[in-house]
Amino acid sequence: MMTESEKQVQQGLTEGYNFAYLDEQTKRMIRRGLLKAVAIPGYQVPFGGREMPLPYGWGTGGMQVTAAVLGEQDVLKVIDQGADDTTNAVSIRRFFSRTAGVQTTERTEAATIIQTRHRIPEAELKKDQIMVYQVPIPEPLRFIEPSDSETKTMHALNDYGVMHVKLYEDIAKYGHIATAYAYPVLVDDRYVMDPSPIPKFDNPKLDVSPALMLFGAGREKRLYAVPPYTRVSSLDFDDHPFEIQKWDHSCAICGSDHSYLDEIIVDDSGTREFVCSDTDYCNQRVAQQEKQ
């Protein structure tokens, strides 16, 4: 007896695709890179990035990582800006359900692998869950030091003074640390890492998280990782400590006052509303409220 997913896999193979699109040798190469990345938290491991059937910048790095770690029994969730129903999320989810035949879900708790761009779900992550991030620029030092060989040396020698130059510039210009996303973090007291374009609101969720965090940059061909229960601290100054965003509003749909909110314009006269960026979290709160 074949299970439903096995049948779909068989079907996929006959259509000329390997399980999860990438060939097995490529997946082995990426897994080897991921093992190294997990062994050295925050360190950028180069890998031979493949051409994916969508443009760079649309999540090719994250998709290659997902393809490499995906098994038949996995349940995949894909989010884009926190939402399950945006174009990028829908098409990547469909891509893997067609090429790998895996189950997909919108519920954070039900997923074993969550591929994301921009957000970490509001619901607490569990152990055995894997977060996969789509990373545009993996090098946190690039803003200040354009030379790649120089930034590699700086990572190797733990020479991170310039990282604070960026934060200094923020305070000098705006009076506070204005960096709101891709906020640099120090992983396991050793490597400075760019946590991809997640808002700094989500930085504290990286710290000692029970889930495995994998980062893939497709254009730059770099992998890095934060293993479960690893210390991740955000860089700051003594007199300008790290702070997360706050809102004066609550979510217009579920009334949440502690989640990350998106500001949206709802009509032609410019009326604004704030709603949860994590759609699954918002829906579940509404369902809960309706039950009561």
Next chain:
Amino acid sequence: MAALPSIMETTATVPDQPLLSVENISRLFGPEKGCQGVSFDLYPGEVLGIVGESGSGKSTLLSVLSGRSQPQDGVITYRGQQGEIIDLYSSSEAERRTLLRTEWGFVEQNPRDGLRMGVSAGANIGERLMAQGVRNYGVLRQEALDWLQHVEIDANRIDDLPRTFSGGMQQRLQIARNLVSSPRLVFMDEPTGGLDVSVQARLLDLLRRLVRELDLAVVIVTHDLAVARLLADRLMVMRRSRVVESGLTDQILDDPQHPYTQLLVSSVLQP
């Protein structure tokens, strides 16, 4: 400037031991291209000038001395703040870097090479301190303001980008950026090159004052004998990768012995 007294104390305790000892170093790119067989001792608070024509190996020597390029032969030892002896090229690259951004400074000929042009003057001055672990914005800010004043730049310019500065201001900013970590030894590669005469004179005045106030040891490369006479206590004359003559500045400029030095001194236009 709180850092001043501490430097003077530490250097005063070991006055008769050299800060930097150079033994027979060579770095050649071809026959007589580069530098070879150079030896000297540099003492705390001493200014050593290296003069010579273009291509005589001055800049090669300076980059070897400052830990930027490995010599093919010879040993350079540095006496650290606590009196520890550091063999420059047998220590790790990390240690060399630490030295370069704490106890040493390097003033480039072109300030664009020595400054971060994309960040403000204040951040440029604060960078060394941040690299040393200063994590207090207020302290960094105050230090930057103090140093702008020391190098005679208007404090209002603290948040301006260096590219909006004039050439002379950029050079002064570069000097401030190097001196903020209270170094004991500063390397300078033609610091007054490319500046007009009046700006040159002001910069030299400033350098002379800072060198005396901070009791800095300096190795300065220049082809301008007037600069050498004004700043240097001792001179080394280089030609075709070798040191042909060395001694006290006045002695060399007023009574040159080697034919090449005689030629060099006599070729300066007398006003």
